[in-house]
Amino acid sequence: GAVVSQHPSRVICKSGTSVKIECRSLDFQATTMFWYRQFPKQSLMLMATSNEGSKATYEQGVEKDKFLINHASLTLSTLTVTSAHPEDSSFYICSAGLAGGNTDTQYFGPGTRLTVL
Amino acid sequence: AQSVTQLDSHVSVSEGTPVLLRCNYSSSYSPSLFWYVQHPNKGLQLLLKYTSAATLVKGINGFEAEFKKSETSFHLTKPSAHMSDAAEYFCVVTFSGGYNKLIFGAGTRLAVHP
Numbered sequence: 001g002a003v004v005s006q007h008p009s010r011v012i013c014k015s016g017t018s019v020k021i022e023c024r025s026l027d028f029q030a031t032t033m034f035w036y037r038q039f040p041k042q043s044l045m046l047m048a049t050s051n052e053g054s055k056a057t058y059e060q061g062v063e064k065d066k067f068l069i070n071h072a073s074l075t076l077s078t079l080t081v082t083s084a085h086p087e088d089s090s091f092y093i094c095s096a097g098l099a100g101g102n103t104d105t106q107y108f109g110p111g112t113r114l115t116v117l
Numbered sequence: 118a119q120s121v122t123q124l125d126s127h128v129s130v131s132e133g134t135p136v137l138l139r140c141n142y143s144s145s146y147s148p149s150l151f152w153y154v155q156h157p158n159k160g161l162q163l164l165l166k167y168t169s170a171a172t173l174v175k176g177i178n179g180f181e182a183e184f185k186k187s188e189t190s191f192h193l194t195k196p197s198a199h200m201s202d203a204a205e206y207f208c209v210v211t212f213s214g215g216y217n218k219l220i221f222g223a224g225t226r227l228a229v230h231p
Contacts, residue, residue: 004160034219043207043221044161093160095219106219108153108161 002028004096006109013084014117021079021112023094029074030096034106035067038091050077084116119144121210123222131230136195138225140182140208143189150191151209151219152182161207167191178202203229 003026013019023033032051036044048064050056050071058064066088068080077096081088091113095106124139142148152164165176172184182193191208208222 009158043223044219045221046218049218095161105163105166110158110160 002098002107004030004094004107004109006092006094006112008112009110010113010115012115012117015085016083018080018082019084019114021081021092021094021114023077023079023096023109025075025096025107028096028098028107030077030098031074032097033071033077034095034097035069035077035079036093036095038093038111040091044093047079081114084114086116089114089116119146119148119210119218119220121208121220121222123206123208123225125225126223127226127228129228129230130198132200133197136180136193136198136202136227138193138206138208138227140191140193140222141189142191142208142210144210149211150182150184151211152176152180152191152193153207153209155205155207155224157204164193164206198227198229200229200231203227 005024007022011019034049035047037047038044046059047062048056048058048069050069052071052074056069066082071077091111093111095108097106120143122141150167153161154164155161164180165174167174167184175181180195182191184191206225209219211219
């Protein structure tokens with residue numbers, strides 16, 4: 001149980017375009033979802049925390065107008081990278097916490113590799 | 118402030134020998150500590166977690182970790198490495214209560230040789 005999927009797994013886009021990444025909790029409801037970014041050979045850095053039905057909370061240094069997060073339902077959160085540039089190329093990972101479950105436990109998606117040309 | 122330091126970026130062991138991945142943490146609050154494993158092109162998988170119960174925590178796949186408050190450490194061990202253990206391992210800290218931020222260490226890449 002507690003499976004999180006991401007779509008797409010890989011995406012290549014041209015500079016200036018926008019890219020949407022979906023994160024879904026397949027077999028559970030997630031009140032809170034998290035978006036991370038991982039540069040090559042580096043650790044995960046939290047970008048933002050999203051709660052279903054409310055605005056996301058962004059970490060310091062993360063541009064909320066560039067990384068749009070929507071958490072419209074208990075099973076889906078989306079991250080849209082707007083006007084992507086090569087420096088946005090990275091591995092984006094989402095995680096989800098069980099609604100009403102142990103607040104320390106997050107379930108991670110497999111990640112989305114974004115390459116901006 | 119909470120932080121976590123993984124002392125080794127790379128660890129290489131022979132199959133069948135013990136594994137030790139080191140982690141030290143800093144936390145002003147009672148910490149919750151985790152070890153996650155990341156295989157290539159796969160999501161992070163929780164190996165084990167410490168949340169102020171027993172200091173020796175047993176996880177999946179034969180891994181265990183010991184919380185030592187006096188040393189602010191949470192090292193991950195396994196008695197005998199298997200080829201399938203080769204992966205990236207992350208030590209993670211958060212403080213208890215609510216949905217709190219997971220703070221990741223830099224990661225340790227474990228290589229297992231025949």
